[in-house]
Each structure stands twice: as C-alpha cells, then as structure tokens.
Amino acid sequence: MSEKTFTVVGTAVNADGTMKMRWANDLASRIKILLKAECDDINLHEMPKGLTKLAAAQWLKDNTELTAEQSEVVDLKIAEKAKAGKRAEVKAKITKNVKAKIKSKAKTNPKVKKFVDEAVKEASK
Numbered sequence: 001m002s003e004k005t006f007t008v009v010g011t012a013v014n015a016d017g018t019m020k021m022r023w024a025n026d027l028a029s030r031i032k033i034l035l036k037a038e039c040d041d042i043n044l045h046e047m048p049k050g051l052t053k054l055a056a057a058q059w060l061k062d063n064t065e066l067t068a069e070q071s072e073v074v075d076l077k078i079a080e081k082a083k084a085g086k087r088a089e090v091k092a093k094i095t096k097n098v099k100a101k102i103k104s105k106a107k108t109n110p111k112v113k114k115f116v117d118e119a120v121k122e123a124s125k
Contacts, residue, residue, distance in 0.1 A: 005050030009060045011070045013041040019069055021077045023053055043070065054081035 006023040008030055013019050015038040024030035027046055034042050047059055057078045060066070066074060 003052045005052055006047075006056055007050050008044050008046055009051075009056040010042070010044035011066075011073055012039040012043065014039055019073050021053075021057060021073060023056060025050075054078065054085060057081065 006025055008022075008024040008027045010022050011019055012022050012034050019041070022030065022034070022044060024044070027044055030044060031042060043064075045060065045064055047056060051059055057074055061071070061074050061078070
C-alpha cells in the first residue's frame with residue numbers, strides 16, 4: 001500500500017491559537033478553507049513534487065525559514081511520523097514472518113504456545 005502524497009505543506013494557527021502542520025494538493029483551495037475556519041498566520045508552500053507527510057515536513061524544515069514556534073511544530077510532526085513509520089515497518093515484518101510460518105506449517109514455539117494458552121484461560125474466566 002503506497003502512502004498518499006501532497007504538493008503543498010506548511011503551518012497555520014487555528015482560531016483557538018494552536019499551530020498545526022497542514023498538507024494539501026491545491027494551494028488556493030486550502031487557503032480558502034483555512035480562512036473560512038478563521039485560521040491566522042497561514043504559511044503554506046508548494047513543493048516541486050508530491051511527497052509523503054514525513055518527507056514534506058522534512059522538506060519544509062530544510063527549504064524554508066521558520067519561526068521558532070513553526071520549527072517546533074514541524075520537529076514534533078517529523079518525530080511523530082517517523083515513529084509511526086517504524087511501527088508500521090515492524091508490524092509488516094511480523095505479519096510477513098507469521099504468514100511464512102503458517103504456510104510452512106512450522107511448529108509453534110513452546111513458550112509462545114504456553115503464553116497463548118494462559119491468555120485464553122485468563123480470558124475465559
């Protein structure tokens with residue numbers, strides 16, 4: 001499954017005063033939506049090509065001048081997206097390994113079997 005890509009990235013301050021990262025594929029319509037939602041300090045940039053949210057956030061940090069607050073928001077989003085990517089990577093690897101074990105009809109590790117049996121017994125109480 002491929003990740004969605006975006007051609008516009010930036011930050012905006014919500015009506016409640018919180019700053020958020022924003023992604024879009026059409027600059028004009030995104031600005032219109034943000035203005036309608038009473039957002040301030042809209043700082044959006046068009047990128048040369050479509051990028052994932054993580055890559056777009058990194059592009060914004062590397063290619064634009066950001067205020068201290070904008071930089072903090074971008075850094076937090078980069079850390080969040082990088083962590084989510086690692087979780088998905090580990091999950092995919094585990095799933096692939098489990099499917100391979102099922103296909104080869106490999107025997108279950110006795111420690112795993114004991115753990116599953118205890119969990120089932122606990123759940124049935």
